[in-house]
Amino acid sequence: xxxxxxxxxxxxxxxxxxxxxxxxxxxxxxxxxxxxxxxxxxxxxxxxxxxxxxxxxxxxxxxxxxxxxxxxxxxxxxxxxxxxxxxxxxxxxxxxxxxxxxxxxxxxxxxxxxxxxxxxxxxxxxxxxxxxxxxxxxxxxxxxxxxxxxxxxxxxxxxxxxxxxxxxxxxxxxxxxxxxxxxxxxxxxxxxxxxxxxxxxxxxxxxxxxxxxxxxxxxxxxxxxxxxxxxxxxxxxxxxxxxxxxxxxxxxxxxxxxxxxxxxxxxxxxxxxxxxxxxxxxxxxxxxxxxxxxxxxxxxxxxxxxxxxxxxxxxxxxxxxxxx
Ligand code: AHM
Ligand code: MG
Numbered sequence: 584x585x586x587x588x589x590x591x592x593x594x595x596x597x598x599x600x601x602x603x604x605x606x607x608x609x610x611x612x613x614x615x616x617x618x619x620x621x622x623x624x625x626x627x628x629x630x631x632x633x634x635x636x637x638x639x640x641x642x643x644x645x646x647x648x649x650x651x652x653x654x655x656x657x658x659x660x661x662x663x664x665x666x667x668x669x670x671x672x673x674x675x676x677x678x679x680x681x682x683x684x685x686x687x688x689x690x691x692x693x694x695x696x697x698x699x700x701x702x703x704x705x706x707x708x709x710x711x712x713x714x715x716x717x718x719x720x721x722x723x724x725x726x727x728x729x730x731x732x733x734x735x736x737x738x739x740x741x742x743x744x745x746x747x748x749x750x751x752x753x754x755x756x757x758x759x760x761x762x763x764x765x766x767x768x769x770x771x772x773x774x775x776x777x778x779x780x781x782x783x784x785x786x787x788x789x790x791x792x793x794x795x796x797x798x799x800x801x802x803x804x805x806x807x808x809x810x811x812x813x814x815x816x817x818x819x820x821x822x823x824x825x826x827x828x829x830x831x832x833x834x835x836x837x838x839x840x841x842x843x844x845x846x847x848x849x850x851x852x853x854x855x856x857x858x859x860x861x862x863x864x865x866x867x868x869x870x871x872x873x874x875x876x877x878x879x880x881x882x883x884x885x886x887x888x889x890x891x892x893x894x895x896x897x898x899x900x901x902x903x904x905x906x907x
Contacts, residue, residue, distance in 0.1 A: 614658035615734035651689035692818030701737035703820025725855035725876030771866035775893035777831035787838035791903035832892035846888035
């Protein structure tokens with residue numbers, strides 16, 4: 584029998600962390616089904632293209648970035664004490680009586696929108712104890728996340744979540760408006776034969792990344808003694824989803840350019856939630872020098888180098904950094 588997200592939550596009523604986040608998680612799921620519809624119908628509704636504004640990162644916002652952010656805020660503001668979004672410079676005050684924080688990237692990979700390639704929403708739920716500023720509540724290390732997940736707006740809309748023990752994937756069923764459990768207990772094999780990296784940045788990479796990719800490219804003729812395949816969607820949600828389904832590693836390293844000297848991806852609402860999912864599926868997530876989830880954040884929009892996926896492969900990449 585296929586379980587809906589609501590039924591799954593009921594079936595796991597002894598899982599205290601899941602019960603604690605359940606109302607907010609259902610709010611996020613509701614928002615994601617609305618964002619899926621906004622994305623699918625954007626060209627028909629004249630909601631494609633640039634919004635004509637920049638976000639805090641100095642990146643041009645798409646109309647759908649703004650629409651998705653507004654949908655997520657409207658669906659969750661009453662359910663969390665504070666929200667933080669990639670698209671908004673400061674934290675957004677929520678319901679002062681709530682004890683959770685929601686950190687999210689409303690529409691990740693939005694450079695893919697105009698070409699109808701998969702995009703997604705990434706989110707993280709944290710505890711928001713009384714006291715401390717709203718911003719301080721969001722600046723917790725990834726190890727303290729209560730729940731993390733993403734929605735993938737691809738050929739099917741999916742919601743993939745974890746509360747730390749296992750990763751489960753739900754597919755959105757148009758007819759019923761329900762997310763149905765279709766991919767229970769996703770696991771990442773420890774070894775990999777596929778990597779994902781934006782190779783156009785190669786000349787800017789630091790030496791350990793240069794050495795690792797060079798060894799992969801040599802394939803069975805080199806030290807790795809096997810051929811590697813390569814993928815790059817330029818949508819982190821799609822890359823992580825692929826890794827959860829068929830393995831591999833994903834790298835967005837720091838490089839020598841000023842704007843990416845700490846990597847491109849954001850710690851709180853991209854790296855941390857994905858790292859929690861990947862670890863819960865038996866994989867690993869690292870900066871190359873340390874476990875991603877152990878970083879103590881200092882800024883809402885801080886960037887971080889990201890290497891995640893197959894556990895043995897991530898450990899091997901860390902070895903390239905240790906040699907350097
Ligand atoms: P965004 O939050 O502005 O969409 O940027 C994040 C995206 C990730 O989904 C993806 O991994 C990366 O940027 C792609 O970067 P690049 O344009 O260098 O390929
Ligand atoms: Mg993003």
